[in-house]
Amino acid sequence: xxxxxxxxxxxxxxxxxxxxxxxxxxxxxxxxxxxxxxxxxxxxxxxxxxxxxxxxxxxxxxxxxxxxxxxxxxxxxxxxxxxxxxxxxxxxxxxxxxxxxxxxxxxxxxxxxxxxxxxxxxxxxxxxxxxxxxxxxxxxxxxxxxxxxxxxxxxxxxxxxxxxxxxxxxxxxxxxxxxxxxxxxxxxxxxxxxxxxxxxxxxxxxxxxxxxxxxxxxxxxxxxxxxxxxxxxxxxxx
Amino acid sequence: xxxxxxxxxxxxxxxxxxxxxxxxxxxxxxxxxxxxxxxxxxxxxxxxxxxxxxxxxxxxxxxxxxxxxxxxxxxxxxxxxxxxxxxxxxxxxxxxxxxxxxxxxxxxxxxxxxxxxxxxxxxxxxxxxxxxxxxxxxxxxxxxxxxxxxxxxxxxxxxxxxxxxxxxxxxxxxxxxxxxxxxxxxxxxxxxxxxxxxxxxxxxxxxxxxxxxxxxxxxxxxxxxxxxxxxxxxxxxxxxxxxxxxxxxxxxxxxxxxxxxxxxxxxxxxxxxxxxxxxxxxxxxxxxxxxxxxxxxxxxxxxxxxxxxxxxxxxxxxxxxxxxxxxxxxxxxxxxxxxxxxxxxxxxxxxxxxxxxxxxxxxxxxxxxxxxxxxxxxxxxxxxxxxxxxxxxxxxxxxxxxxxxxxxxxxxxxxxxxxxxxxxxxxxxxxxxxxxxxxxxxxxxxxxxxxxxxxxxxxxxxxxxxxxxxxxxxxxxxxxxxxxxxxxxxxxxxxxxxxxxxxxxxxxxxxxxxxxxxxxxxxxxxxxxxx
Numbered sequence: 036x037x038x039x040x041x042x043x044x045x046x047x048x049x050x051x052x053x054x055x056x057x058x059x060x061x062x063x064x065x066x067x068x069x070x071x072x073x074x075x076x077x078x079x080x081x082x083x084x085x086x087x088x089x090x091x092x093x094x095x096x097x098x099x100x101x102x103x104x105x106x107x108x109x110x111x112x113x114x115x116x117x118x119x120x121x122x123x124x125x126x127x128x129x130x131x132x133x134x135x136x137x138x139x140x141x142x143x144x145x146x147x148x149x150x151x152x153x154x155x156x157x158x159x160x161x162x163x164x165x166x167x168x169x170x171x172x173x174x175x176x177x178x179x180x181x182x183x184x185x186x187x188x189x190x191x192x193x194x195x196x197x198x199x200x201x202x203x204x205x206x207x208x209x210x211x212x213x214x215x216x217x218x219x220x221x222x223x224x225x226x227x228x229x230x231x232x233x234x235x236x237x238x239x240x241x242x243x244x245x246x247x248x249x250x251x252x253x254x255x256x257x258x259x260x261x262x263x264x265x266x267x268x269x270x271x272x273x
Numbered sequence: 274x275x276x277x278x279x280x281x282x283x284x285x286x287x288x289x290x291x292x293x294x295x296x297x298x299x300x301x302x303x304x305x306x307x308x309x310x311x312x313x314x315x316x317x318x319x320x321x322x323x324x325x326x327x328x329x330x331x332x333x334x335x336x337x338x339x340x341x342x343x344x345x346x347x348x349x350x351x352x353x354x355x356x357x358x359x360x361x362x363x364x365x366x367x368x369x370x371x372x373x374x375x376x377x378x379x380x381x382x383x384x385x386x387x388x389x390x391x392x393x394x395x396x397x398x399x400x401x402x403x404x405x406x407x408x409x410x411x412x413x414x415x416x417x418x419x420x421x422x423x424x425x426x427x428x429x430x431x432x433x434x435x436x437x438x439x440x441x442x443x444x445x446x447x448x449x450x451x452x453x454x455x456x457x458x459x460x461x462x463x464x465x466x467x468x469x470x471x472x473x474x475x476x477x478x479x480x481x482x483x484x485x486x487x488x489x490x491x492x493x494x495x496x497x498x499x500x501x502x503x504x505x506x507x508x509x510x511x512x513x514x515x516x517x518x519x520x521x522x523x524x525x526x527x528x529x530x531x532x533x534x535x536x537x538x539x540x541x542x543x544x545x546x547x548x549x550x551x552x553x554x555x556x557x558x559x560x561x562x563x564x565x566x567x568x569x570x571x572x573x574x575x576x577x578x579x580x581x582x583x584x585x586x587x588x589x590x591x592x593x594x595x596x597x598x599x600x601x602x603x604x605x606x607x608x609x610x611x612x613x614x615x616x617x618x619x620x621x622x623x624x625x626x627x628x629x630x631x632x633x634x635x636x637x638x639x640x641x642x643x644x645x646x647x648x649x650x651x652x653x654x655x656x657x658x659x660x661x662x663x664x665x666x667x668x669x670x671x672x673x674x675x676x677x678x679x680x681x682x683x684x685x686x687x688x689x690x691x692x693x694x695x696x697x698x699x700x701x702x703x704x705x706x707x708x709x710x711x712x713x714x715x716x717x718x719x720x721x722x723x724x725x726x727x728x729x730x731x732x733x734x735x736x737x738x739x740x741x742x743x744x745x746x747x748x749x750x751x752x753x754x755x756x757x758x759x760x761x762x763x764x765x766x767x768x769x770x771x772x773x774x775x776x777x778x779x780x781x782x783x784x785x786x787x788x789x790x791x792x793x794x795x796x797x798x799x800x801x802x803x804x
Binding site: 194197243 | 324327329333334353354355356357358359361362363365367369370371372373374375379382383384385386387388389390391392395396399428431432434435588591593610611613614615617619621622623624625626627635636639669683687
């Protein structure tokens with residue numbers, strides 16, 4: 036299991052990205068139960084084998100969204116389209132499977148991809164200009180810092196007793212201003228630090244540890260493609 | 274005589290929409306291997322000077338630049354920041370905002386890769402830079418796992434990879450303990466001997482004084498004058514005036530000595546009791562079996578190197594860390610955010626409103642006061658503290674020192690029994706440090722229990738607290754400052770180093786004289802600031 040986890044984490048990020056995007060697109064376009072079930076199982080297996088750690092708050096957020104989505108769609112199918120409850124439920128579950136598969140694919144990609152390797156790979160394998168490739172990486176790197184700021188701000192508001200259920204918009208506004216201020220200040224400093232180290236001076240750069248497409252990437256793409264093709268075939272010849 | 278590597282003649286810089294010039298006529302030059310120390314009050318334009326030398330102004334930060342600026346014979350205004358990469362290395366005060374890559378070695382590769390050097394050359398230069406700053410054994414570590422001091426070393430290494438002729442540093446030790454700060458200046462001394470030209474802005478003047486070949490003093494109005502040394506600067510301008518402007522003058526230059534400490538002393542009934550506190554975050558043990566006590570009206574200081582668990586301890590006392598083992602009692606019961614006032618290291622995290630008066634009024638409103646009345650009381654308080662002109666200022670537009678004072682006043686208004694202060698003087702100039710120290714003294718005099726986390730050893734001499742020393746999450750020292758001074762073997766573990774003059778007094782006359790003489794001289798300077 037550990038070896039599989041390592042292999043999944045060391046996949047070329049561009050190969051992984053293309054595979055996941057193809058999967059998401061496939062799941063979005065085809066609505067057969069066999070296809071969606073295959074995507075759901077594949078995505079769940081990837082998350083499990085990659086031992087993706089999802090923060091509780093994100094997991095709860097995803098589950099709450101899914102539950103709300105299920106309830107609203109079920110109500111719409113029954114009340115507006117006049118479907119029988121059994122049929123409405125079957126359709127809603129298919130839609131849920133699609134959403135869940137997309138969430139799981141995203142979790143797999145975000146949880147098993149090194150942002151720095153993604154930037155290198157976008158630049159080397161997909162030929163994205165490195166300045167843009169690194170922008171995506173720097174944005175991802177900033178996320179935990181912004182989350183840390185947010186946690187501290189909430190904590191200090193608790194100390195101050197600053198919370199009013201009657202005016203929740205004021206509370207949100209009180210968080211957004213300092214968050215914006217600190218983020219802009221940090222971004223400006225980081226931009227100066229990066230440029231002073233030659234970032235953007237030349238149109239190209241070298242890589243001491245370049246990302247490459249290796250055998251395991253071909254194997255992953257082949258296996259994943261075969262699974263999707265099998266599911267598609269099953270849905271056609273049913 | 275060699276040509277100057279840095280040449281600045283009558284430099285004027287004006288930001289768009291600003292009323293006047295941020296710098297209005299700065300001139301100095303530096304030759305190969307020279308070390309230039311830039312001092313001046315907060316807001317005098319020291320950082321603007323460094324950003325202009327680096328080419329960040331006006332290429333990244335819009336501003337009008339007049340006068341002559343040459344760095345290694347090149348024009349920063351024309352070539353911009355990226356254009357000067359390889360000629361100029363820049364290091365800022367906050368290491369968190371400077372690193373880009375996930376691991377130490379990748380961060381050291383980053384500049385060489387950007388300049389498209391062959392991979393073998395990038396590797397060679399990166400290894401050498403890490404060796405220069407003593408980070409070679411950390412090369413495979415993730416940067417976020419390093420202490421703040423090690424991150425700052427990495428920032429210096431990353432700047433050195435391109436072998437720049439000029440190194441520009443903006444308060445490079447503001448975030449780190451005194452011992453690590455001295456080590457970093459040791460590295461800068463080596464670089465100077467290697468022939469690098471170093472220009473450094475530094476509040477903690479005593480760190481850079483011995484290395485400085487010249488001192489550029491930027492006045493509050495943005496003009497400048499060059500002195501051969503701090504002694505000459507003090508001789509001409511006067512220690513009290515420099516201190517009043519916020520320049521961190523080492524206390525040995527103080528013209529007088531004053532008695533009686535402003536805080537400290539034994540406490541009453543216990544307001545803070547911690548027994549066997551252990552806090553774990555996943556596999557990391559942040560605090561292990563920590564015990565601590567603070568009586569009512571007592572000042573307790575917690576020392577320790579970066580990452581020793583000091584902030585976690587404060588958060589546990591504030592009831593912001595819920596999962597722990599052991600016993601924590603605050604103000605007679607379990608810890609809760611409503612029982613304490615907590616002054617954050619980053620004041621912006623506390624702010625909820627737009628203007629200073631509204632910010633203070635929001636604290637009063639949480640005490641039950643109505644809107645109009647709260648605002649009136651907030652304005653009165655600001656007037657009483659001599660800060661009336663700040664009432665309608667936008668909190669985010671204040672100087673760092675003013676922000677810290679506002680965050681302090683806001684917490685004072687909460688009128689809690691226990692005050693938790695996380696690095697309340699970090700990054701402040703002498704004027705605002707003195708004002709914050711006076712506020713801490715005021716809290717203790719009013720019977721508040723204060724737990725203070727600090728890297729600033731001078732604060733201990735001034736406030737005379739009971740001291741707890743943390744190392745790797747454990748309490749390794751408990752006692753007063755004299756006892757700490759006597760236990761030199763512990764200093765390294767605690768990241769503690771007395772200020773230079775205090776150390777000299779300690780070596781010549783012992784702990785008693787070191788404490789009384791150093792604090793008396795510091796108080797002399799502080800009294801001139803109205804603190």
